[in-house]
Amino acid sequence: MEKLVSSWFSNKTLPQSYIFPPEARPGNHVIPRCNTIPVVDLSxxxxxxxxxxxxxxLKASQEFGFFQVVNHGVPENLVTDTMNVFKEFFELPAEDKAGIYSEDLKRPCRLYTSSSNYDHENVHLWRDNLRHPCHPLEDCIKIWPQKPTRYREIVATYSIEAKKLGLRILELLSEGLGLGSGFFGDKLSESLLLSVNHYPPCPDPSLTLGVSRHCDPNLLTILHQGDVYGLQVFKDGEWIGVEPLHNAFVVNIGHQLQIISNNKLKSAEHRAVTNSRVARTTVAFFINPSDDCVIEPDKSLIDTDESPAYKPFQFKEFLLNYSSLMGNPEKCLEPFELHA
Structure with a gap:
């Protein structure tokens, strides 16, 4: 528990173990907040x-790998209640969070700090993370935090709505790619994982990161970034900021969608920066295939003049490789690529 940034950050200078090497630091220069990242009105x-x-x-997924959705059908009051519950969770006394805190990588519901493997990393992330599965709901809910008292009720409702939204977006992508209705159902979207990042105010945001540069290993991510800026996307050789929009969700393409589409869709590199003024809390749902689901480029998406870019593999193989490389965006696809 004493490792949690939220337990000790107040009135402290930035420890050396949180200072990134010069080439990975966000620095003091202003990152433009991009107004060209597509905003899609789902209504x-x-x-x-x-x-x-x-x-x-489809165009946003090809060019950016990122877009925002508005008028998405998730009730605004539910989003507000959910964000408030997560903020309340991180503000709980240490004794109320102690039962959830764990450094056991195999524990399904846990609170931890930095990356999943704190003791074996060269530099720490300026964030605390709460993570647990959300499907099947009736089984998962039993291991969720019991405090705040309304946590399970509100997060359960929210997870159902987030899954519905994700499946709706996958269906629209399926139409755009020319795949059949329901293509991304069943095993391809069986798992739903919740990840809540909490970034306390940071003494020197120019030297550290909340989340380092990476691509998501899953199928699709549905993120609510609240009203505090911090998300950045790497495009055309530079970092651009994703402006928080009121009651919007950020959607980003995961590695599995890039692979299934034979690189027609793009899994975008992104990171989270910190700020010195206020805490930032974000809520992401990762839609994943089942562990034993076989992932490969769909044959209908391989043009006559091209070959499959990836070999078939089980999703659990990909996750093991991704974890061993700490999400390195340059290397985590390499073992699965086919080279002509």
């Missing part, structure tokens, strides 16, 4: 504009 997909929305999502 239009219910009407005659569906084809237009499908093409918007």
């Amino acid at each position: 239009k997909a219910l009407a005659h504009d569906r084809i237009v929305i499908v093409q918007q999502i």
